[in-house]
Amino acid sequence: MNETRNFRIVLADDHALFLSGLAGLLARQPGFEVVGTAANGVECLSLLDEVQCDVALMDIDMPVMNGIEATEKALQRHPDLKVVTLSMHGDEEFYFRMVEAGAKGFILKNSDIDEVLTAIRTVCDGGSYFSQELLQNLVGNLKSTRSENPGDMLSQREKEILLLICKGLSNQEIADTLFISKRTVDKHRANILEKTQCRNTANLVVWAIKNSIVEI
DSSP states (O other): OOTTOOEEEEEEOSOHHHHHHHHHHHHTSTTEEEEEEESSHHHHHHHHHHSOOSEEEEESSOSSSOHHHHHHHHHHHOTTOEEEEEEOTTOGGGHHHHHHHTOOEEEETTOOHHHHHHHHHHHHTTOOEEOHHHHHHHHHHHGGGOOSSGGGGSOHHHHHHHHHHHTTOOHHHHHHHHTSOHHHHHHHHHHHHHHHTOOSHHHHHHHHHHTTSSOO
């Protein structure tokens, strides 16, 4: 991971004090630049059309246009943009919709700055980031709705790879861990996505937790 990389960030949240506080914290971090803030989804979309941005930290519940719709529209216009969801306890019912909209990360609003920086770096490097506390909440809310035998569709090797995916390992790191080629991991990952009908890693993490394939 390149620690000298500069990250350009847009913040979208309708709570002015939280927004200014987070912007101030990020502005003091070397390599992190807040290029704009927005109080709702419409403002965020306009801002993203005007500035160059690597990642948007997006609140879910905003007036005028919520974070789900804003994320969908933002990624239609800017496919390379990474979206990290800013969440509060109780927002779990919206997680699936944010994942489907294209969000690659989820952090609680009371997270410390180190976790925010980690989430930004992770999604900008192509990964997905889920706050551990959020995952715990998700486990409790989703297990009661899991399908009867979801794991039956996956081979033992696919389950092993899925577990490592959920731990945040890259395909190369998974290959090194399991002593297999990266090409083999690529093929297994593609098969897992097809079998589970998940579009990306964030979808896979939620699917695996919902169906008790992995334990957090």
